[in-house]
Amino acid sequence: MPEAAAPPTVEDAVALGLTREEYALVCEKQGRPPNQVELAMYSLLWSEHCAYKHSKKLLVTLPTEGPFVLMGPGENAGAVDVGGGLACAFKVESHNHPSAVEPFQGAATGVGGILRDIFAIGARPIAVLDSLRFGEIETSERSRYLLDHAVGGIGHYGNSIGVPTVGGEVYFEGPYEQNCLVNAMALGLGEHGRLMRSAAAGVGNVLVLYGASTGRDGIGGASVLASAELGDADEDKRPTVQVGDPFEEKKLLECSLELLERGLIVALQDLGAAGLTSSASEMASKGEVGIDLDVAKVPLREQNMAPFEVMVSESQERMLCVVEPARVPEVLELCAKWEVGGTAIGEVTDTRRMRIFDGPELVGDMPVQALVDDCPLYDLAPARPDAPIYAAPPATLAAGADPRAALLALVGSPNIASRRPLFEQYDAIVQSRTVRRPEEADAAVLALPDGGALGVSIDGNGRRVAADPYWGTVGVVLECASNLACVGAEPLGTTNNLNFGNPEKPHIAWQLTEAVRGIADACTALEAPIVGGNVSLYNEGATAGPIYPTPVIGMVGRLPDATSAGRLGFAREGDAIAIAGHFHPALAASELHKLRGEPLPDGLSPVDLDAVRAAQGAIRDAVREGLVASAHDIAEGGFAVALAECCLAGGIGATVDLGDSDDVWTHLFGEGPGGFVVSGVPDAIAHLAERVRVDVVGVVGGDVLSIALAGERHDVALAEVRGAHRALARFFP
Amino acid sequence: MRFGVLRFPGSCDEVDAQLAAARVGDAVLLWHGDRDLQGVDAIVVPGGFSYGDYLRAGAIARFSPVMESVIAFANHGGLVLGICNGFQVLCEAHLLPGALLPNANRRFTFRQLDLEVVSTQTAFTGACQEGETLSIPAKHSWGRYYADEPTLDELEAAGQVVLRYAPAQNFNGSLRDIAGVRNAAGNVFGLMPHPEHAVDARTGSTDGLRIFESMRLAVEGARA
Numbered sequence: 001m002p003e004a005a006a007p008p009t010v011e012d013a014v015a016l017g018l019t020r021e022e023y024a025l026v027c028e029k030q031g032r033p034p035n036q037v038e039l040a041m042y043s044l045l046w047s048e049h050c051a052y053k054h055s056k057k058l059l060v061t062l063p064t065e066g067p068f069v070l071m072g073p074g075e076n077a078g079a080v081d082v083g084g085g086l087a088c089a090f091k092v093e094s095h096n097h098p099s100a101v102e103p104f105q106g107a108a109t110g111v112g113g114i115l116r117d118i119f120a121i122g123a124r125p126i127a128v129l130d131s132l133r134f135g136e137i138e139t140s141e142r143s144r145y146l147l148d149h150a151v152g153g154i155g156h157y158g159n160s161i162g163v164p165t166v167g168g169e170v171y172f173e174g175p176y177e178q179n180c181l182v183n184a185m186a187l188g189l190g191e192h193g194r195l196m197r198s199a200a201a202g203v204g205n206v207l208v209l210y211g212a213s214t215g216r217d218g219i220g221g222a223s224v225l226a227s228a229e230l231g232d233a234d235e236d237k238r239p240t241v242q243v244g245d246p247f248e249e250k251k252l253l254e255c256s257l258e259l260l261e262r263g264l265i266v267a268l269q270d271l272g273a274a275g276l277t278s279s280a281s282e283m284a285s286k287g288e289v290g291i292d293l294d295v296a297k298v299p300l301r302e303q304n305m306a307p308f309e310v311m312v313s314e315s316q317e318r319m320l321c322v323v324e325p326a327r328v329p330e331v332l333e334l335c336a337k338w339e340v341g342g343t344a345i346g347e348v349t350d351t352r353r354m355r356i357f358d359g360p361e362l363v364g365d366m367p368v369q370a371l372v373d374d375c376p377l378y379d380l381a382p383a384r385p386d387a388p389i390y391a392a393p394p395a396t397l398a399a400g401a402d403p404r405a406a407l408l409a410l411v412g413s414p415n416i417a418s419r420r421p422l423f424e425q426y427d428a429i430v431q432s433r434t435v436r437r438p439e440e441a442d443a444a445v446l447a448l449p450d451g452g453a454l455g456v457s458i459d460g461n462g463r464r465v466a467a468d469p470y471w472g473t474v475g476v477v478l479e480c481a482s483n484l485a486c487v488g489a490e491p492l493g494t495t496n497n498l499n500f501g502n503p504e505k506p507h508i509a510w511q512l513t514e515a516v517r518g519i520a521d522a523c524t525a526l527e528a529p530i531v532g533g534n535v536s537l538y539n540e541g542a543t544a545g546p547i548y549p550t551p552v553i554g555m556v557g558r559l560p561d562a563t564s565a566g567r568l569g570f571a572r573e574g575d576a577i578a579i580a581g582h583f584h585p586a587l588a589a590s591e592l593h594k595l596r597g598e599p600l601p602d603g604l605s606p607v608d609l610d611a612v613r614a615a616q617g618a619i620r621d622a623v624r625e626g627l628v629a630s631a632h633d634i635a636e637g638g639f640a641v642a643l644a645e646c647c648l649a650g651g652i653g654a655t656v657d658l659g660d661s662d663d664v665w666t667h668l669f670g671e672g673p674g675g676f677v678v679s680g681v682p683d684a685i686a687h688l689a690e691r692v693r694v695d696v697v698g699v700v701g702g703d704v705l706s707i708a709l710a711g712e713r714h715d716v717a718l719a720e721v722r723g724a725h726r727a728l729a730r731f732f733p
Numbered sequence: 734m735r736f737g738v739l740r741f742p743g744s745c746d747e748v749d750a751q752l753a754a755a756r757v758g759d760a761v762l763l764w765h766g767d768r769d770l771q772g773v774d775a776i777v778v779p780g781g782f783s784y785g786d787y788l789r790a791g792a793i794a795r796f797s798p799v800m801e802s803v804i805a806f807a808n809h810g811g812l813v814l815g816i817c818n819g820f821q822v823l824c825e826a827h828l829l830p831g832a833l834l835p836n837a838n839r840r841f842t843f844r845q846l847d848l849e850v851v852s853t854q855t856a857f858t859g860a861c862q863e864g865e866t867l868s869i870p871a872k873h874s875w876g877r878y879y880a881d882e883p884t885l886d887e888l889e890a891a892g893q894v895v896l897r898y899a900p901a902q903n904f905n906g907s908l909r910d911i912a913g914v915r916n917a918a919g920n921v922f923g924l925m926p927h928p929e930h931a932v933d934a935r936t937g938s939t940d941g942l943r944i945f946e947s948m949r950l951a952v953e954g955a956r957a
Contacts, residue, residue, distance in 0.1 A: 155841050159872070160782045162745030247743050247785025254742075339742060425841050427872045429930050429937070432749045447935060562935055732840070 008039045016043035022376060029370035037356055037364035040308040041371060044274035045281060048537055051375035054503040055535045058380070058516045066529040068492040076120040076198060076270060077188070078531025080493040082558055084450035087192050089123035092131070092185035092458065092497045092554045094536035098242070099153075099182035103146045107153030107182045109244040109316055114186040115163060116270035119253050120319065122196040122260045123188030126431055127446055128158045129458045130168040130184045131497070131552045135177030137414045137731060138396075143172065144731055146180050147422075153244075154184065155425040160246035161253065164434055165426035166444035169458060172414045174393055175466075175548045178541025183497045183534075185458050185554040187446075196260055198269040199286035200322045203350045205266055207280065207293065208328065210335045210342035211252045211318035213301040214275075217242050219312055248317040248340070255338035256319055264327050264334065271318040277311045279320045280346070281354055285372035290351035296359040297345045307358045322348060382513045383506035388599060389546065390466055395597025403640075403668055403707075404714045409595055410637040410669065411644050412724035416591060418648075421732035435562050439649060442486035442633050443557075445565040453562035455489025457555050460499075461636075462548030464671075467589035468604035469511045473518030473551050475604070478612050478673040480555040481526050482633040485616040486676065487566040488623035489557030491528035494519075496553050498535045501546025511549035512537075519551060525609040528555060559624060566623035568632040569649030573701040575629055575679040577646075577654055579639060580694045581615040582608065585670025591636045592669040605672070612674035618691035619676050627684040634675035640668040640707060642677045644721050647705050653718050656698030657708040664710050734758030734949045737773030739803070739819070741765040741794050745781030746929060750816065753929035756942060757949045765797045774952045775812035776803050778819030780873075780927060790833065790875045791821030800826060812856055812948055813921045817873050820913075820923030828921045829914060830888060831880035836873070837906025843872035845937065846926055847899035848912050852892050855915055856951035857922040860943045866899055867940040871912075871926040878907035878914070878925070885909055891917060896924055 013023035016039065026042045027033050034042060044050060052059065064072040070087050071079040077091035095110025111128055118125045132150060135143035147170070158165045163186070200207075259265050267287070269279040276293070284291045295310040305313075323331050328344060335342030349355075354371060356364035397409050410416055423438040435453055436445035443457040459480045465472035481491050496519055501508040523530055539547045559565060570577075587593055588601040622628045630650065634642040639658075647654050661667045678685065679700055688694055706715045736754035740747045740762045747762060754760035754777060761771060765783075770776070783794035794800060800822070807813045807828050815823035823829045836842060848869055850861045861867070880888065885908060888894055896913035903910045905925070913924030928941030 152840075159841055160743075160745075160785075162781060245785070247782060250745075250782075250785075251742050424843055427745075427841075427843050429843070429870060429872070429927075430745050430749065432752055432930065432933070432936060435935050 007033055008036055013039055013043065017047055018043050022046055025376065029367060029374060035364065037308045037311060038366055040312050041277045041364065041366065044277050044312055045371050046375040049273050050278055052535055053375055054378050054380060054537060055498065056377050058513060061516060062520050062530040063524045064529050066493065066527055069529055069531055070192065071121065071195060071531065073530065073532050076117040078493060078495060079121065079195060080531060080556060082448060082454060082492065083452060084448065085192055086448065087123065087190050087195055088187055088454060088556055089118050089121050089190060090185065090187040090495055090554065090556050091117050091532045092183055092495045092552060093534040094181065094183045094497050094499060096179065096181050096499065096536050096539055099150055100180050103149035104153040105243050107150040108157040109242045110182050110184045111154055111157040112244045112246065112249050112316055113272050114184045115161065115249065116272065118186045118188035119256050120198065120268050120270040122194045123190035124257055125163045125186050125188045126433060127187045127444065127456065128163055128165045128184060129444065129456060129554065130154055131458050131460055132170040133176040133181035133462065133550060134172050136174055137172045140177055143177065150182050151422050151425055157244055157246045159427045161250045162430050164428050164430045166428050166434055166446065167438055167456060167458060169460065170419065170422065171462065173462060173548055175390055175544065178544040179539045179547050181499050181550060183552045185495065187456060187556065194260060196268050198267055198283055200267050200283035200289050200291065200348050201287045202266055202324065203289065203348050204325065205348045206323045206325055206328050206344045207291065207346040208321050208323050208331055208342050209298060209318060209345045210255065210340050212248050212315055213299040214310055214313045214315045215301040216305065216309060216313060217315050219309055242314050242316045244316045251338045251340050252317050252319060255335060255340050259321065259331060259334055264331050265321040265323050267322040269320050271320060273314065275313045281368060281371050283322065284354060284368045290349035290353045290368060291346055292349050292355045292357065293346035294357040294359065297343055299341060299343055307356060307363045311356060380503055380509035380513060381506050382510035384510050385507040389507060390600055392597055392599035393594050397595035403664060404716060406592060406669065407640050407644065407716065408724045410591055410641050411721055412727040413591060413595060414728065416637050416641055417727035418725045421728050435565050436487060441565065441567050442483035443489060445487050445562065447562040451562060452558055452560050453565055455484045455487040455557040455559055457483035458552065460550050460552040462550040463594065463600065464589045464604060465515060465551060466548040467600045469514035469549055470518045471604040471606060473515040474522045474607055475673045476551060476553050477519060477522035479633060479635060480553045481528065481616055484555060484557040485620040486568065486623065486631040486633055488559040488564055488620055490620060491526055491555050491557045493531040494523050494528045494553060494555045496530060496533040496551055499539055499547065499550040499552060500537050501540045503537050508546055515549055515551045522609065526613055564624050564626060566631045568646060569630055570646050570652050570654065570679050570700040571629035571650060573652065575700040576682045576685045576696050577656055577677065577679050577698040577700060578685050578694045578696045579675060580619065580678050580688060580692055581675045582611040582693065583634065583672060583675025585638055585666055585672045585675065587666050587670050590638065590669060590671045607673055615674050615692045618688060622688045627688055628678040628680040630679045632677045634677060636671065638669040638671050639677065644705055646677055647718055648722055648725055652700055653702035653704045654698055654700055655702065655706040658697055661710045667709060734952050735773045736760040736775050736777055737763045737770055738777045738779055739763050739765065739799055741783035741797065743782040743785050744779050746816065746927065747779040747781065750777045750779040750929040753932040753941065754945055756932055757945045763799055765799050768798045768802045770802050770806060775814065775948050776806060778813065778815040778822050780817035780819060783818055783822060791818060791825040794822045795826040804828065807921050810920050812951060814857060814948065815923035816927055816929060817925055820925055821875060823921060823923045829916055829923045830884055831878055831914065833875050834877040834879050835875050836877055836904065838904060841874040842904050843870065844904060845870045846902045848926060849897045849899050851894050851897055854892065855895055855919055855922065857944055857947050858895055859950050860947040867943065868938040869926040869928055869931045869941050870937065873925055876905040876925040878911040880908065888914060893917065895922060
């Protein structure tokens with residue numbers, strides 16, 4: 001094979017992120033040292049980001065099968081049956097490191113990437129949710145900057161492409177100061193029979209690349225950014241962050257769906273991390289075929305790009321499809337209609353090899369299996385740490401604060417305060433499907449054509465997972481399902497994004513292993529299998545240590561009647577208020593403990609999964625049957641904060657009496673899975689008590705939040721609660 | 734009654750507008766590259782980011798082939814409704830007076846708003862009650878209505894201000910709280926809020942339906 005430049009060395013391989021052992025294995029698979037194109041491709045496909053080499057052995061332990069699963073992990077996105085012949089495709093993905101370097105584009109292209117995953121399988125994207133983590137916004141100017149720009153980027157992309165952003169969550173904790181998290185989840189709808197897989201098929205079929213032209217943006221993103229810890233030199237990495245253009249993607253989306261609708265293509269894959277390298281190789285691998293690809297035919301936006309640059313470019317808004325030769329003219333015509341420039345760049349072969357040409361010249365030749373499937377997988381060496389990993393947070397609540405002051409501090413704490421200044425920057429209603437908007441209910445609700453609806457929730461709680469990776473993670477999965485129950489939805493399937501530190505460190509490996517075990521057990525108990533997901537490792541700042549272990553869970557459920565979807569706000573004066581469910585609150589790792597500056601506990605109390613599931617079922621049915629006027633999951637800040645949120649959302653006060661207690665603080669602010677605040681007419685609430693434990697504690701009405709406990713009454717005017725709840729507004733002038 | 738809803742590359746709310754219009758009549762999508770308006774009775778220029786809103790919101794869309802036909806249609810008295818980006822396009826095409834500038838808060842903002850119906854004597858608000866308040870969402874980055882003072886005075890004097898933001902609802906900083914204006918002839922109307930997103934109680938209010946209903950009444954009244 002001709003080789004113009006000097007062949008790369010093992011040092012080049014190390015600089016690209018391969019270990020010396022991995023480089024030796026590449027040489028063995030190739031039968032010779034790889035040339036520049038080949039080394040670039042191996043280094044990307046054998047990166048953590050593409051090969052999941054530190055997590056694959058864990059991920060196979062997750063439950064992936066269930067009665068509603070139509071497409072499980074391994075495709076661009078998973079899909080579940082939502083009835084009426086429709087499938088809901090969904091997936092969550094991270095764009096953490098790009099967002100830490102350039103938050104606006106990092107977040108925007110995170111949304112763009114997850115949307116492409118959805119329409120790549122033939123589903124029209126119908127909603128986006130996001131999960132964000134930053135450092136302490138009150139004290140960190142950098143975190144305020146990252147938040148502002150990440151929110152701006154998410155809005156810019158979603159708003160411009162016409163996909164509503166219907167929900168999300170954001171938390172602020174010290175361990176995210178140097179390594180923010182930006183996870184985006186997307187959902188799509190498509191007909192069962194039209195779902196498209198990405199396996200290339202049909203020897204002689206043509207590969208058509210369409211969408212944006214290819215430039216030098218994002219070169220090496222997968223290996224350089226996504227698979228190594230962040231350091232001080234991140235400014236220099238800015239060229240590896242891609243720049244997104246939602247208008248280009250909007251055209252790409254409409255073109256892709258029309259190509260599928262007209263049955264013009266055999267397989268479809270988006271170009272994400274590692275660009276053409278990953279999409280073409282994975283299509284070949286799944287189809288058990290080979291691919292010949294000519295980089296000279298790829299439309300470029302920059303001059304003099306080397307073949308390896310074309311192969312690894314992460315330019316956004318590009319798709320690759322496989323087309324029967326006779327259909328190529330029609331495909332190119334449709335690409336022209338949508339102004340997304342289609343070009344035939346290669347063909348499917350029976351060689352099982354990826355062969356890269358530059359015009360007539362063969363510049364890379366690799367066995368597909370070696371590239372895609374033979375990256376070594378590593379066993380983790382988990383070890384429970386014998387000393388705390390995370391420093392105690394600084395105390396922000398005065399030591400002598402009474403319950404009333406604590407309630408106002410909690411309602412106004414950045415982790416609990418109203419997210420309105422953020423979600424007002426998102427279009428939540430385009431596509432005319434949004435039945436519940438942000439802060440109207442615990443989960444987003446999206447109407448389906450048959451009169452039913454989807455409930456969707458995304459959740460994470462790094463602090464509780466840090467305190468106990470297993471039970472903390474179980475709690476996150478349960479909270480997702482509780483949120484769905486509050487709108488009346490039953491889980492159909494789950495997606496997850498595992499955001500962790502460096503898995504080569506034993507204590508991180510332990511967090512990861514325990515968290516995956518927690519997801520597996522909780523999803524199994526809830527019969528909400530994992531249909532897809534993503535892993536983001538090496539989330540550690542140069543000096544700050546690892547992030548809190550942050551498994552982010554996204555769950556999709558169905559409710560039979562969109563008009564019966566639950567709300568969180570109190571609805572009527574005189575309704576009874578009750579605490580319902582299987583609820584055993586504790587202050588360990590709670591938001592109150594954070595405000596008090598308490599260190600994380602070593603472990604959380606176990607949870608009775610079956611009892612919580614039964615409680616969720618009872619709440620879900622009560623919502624569906626209209627027995628309750630409102631339902632809200634008790635989460636951060638415990639019962640008192642949940643009660644305040646019900647009052648604020650309904651615009652009406654409440655008077656409750658919690659009776660005697662020898663632990664006032666736990667009673668008011670303790671957290672744990674399985675508890676709900678519900679309201680309704682007293683008879684209906686009594687009916688609910690036949691299914692689940694119900695403690696009627698008060699009545700809806702007035703303009704004061706009034707809580708009596710252990711002989712003392714604490715009154716706060718609703719206006720004062722609302723003022724505290726608006727704490728984030730000042731960061732968005 | 735047949736509505737034609739324009740579809741540009743980058744339109745986002747065209748299907749929503751079609752669904753809303755279909756509640757009071759027939760509604761078809763009209764592709765930006767086609768000059769044929771298919772004999773529709775009224776045109777809706779929908780929201781979104783036509784041609785990516787490159788250069789300036791609505792600035793490129795006004796030069797599209799379909800807009801040539803829409804301008805001729807409007808000049809012959811045809812009803813044209815511009816929503817959000819559509820309002821921007823109609824201003825760029827000089828079918829409506831004034832311009833839309835970046836929001837005063839300089840952010841994309843989505844909010845359910847109260848709008849005061851200033852005039853019911855139009856083809857777009859005939860089904861509304863005098864002094865009625867409509868609950869309709871708005872969502873945009875460039876919604877600050879601007880015209881010079883003499884023009885604003887003229888618009889008010891001629892009754893061309895059709896909708897105003899209710900007190901404390903004008904987040905974008907529109908001059909004189911103007912949310913929607915019509916042309917002098919009364920057959921072209923643009924507004925920043927989205928009536929097509931207020932046509933179904935399940936997803937919000939139904940107040941926006943009155944705009945479409947008014948158009949139907951105007952078209953059928955003219956026929957009768």
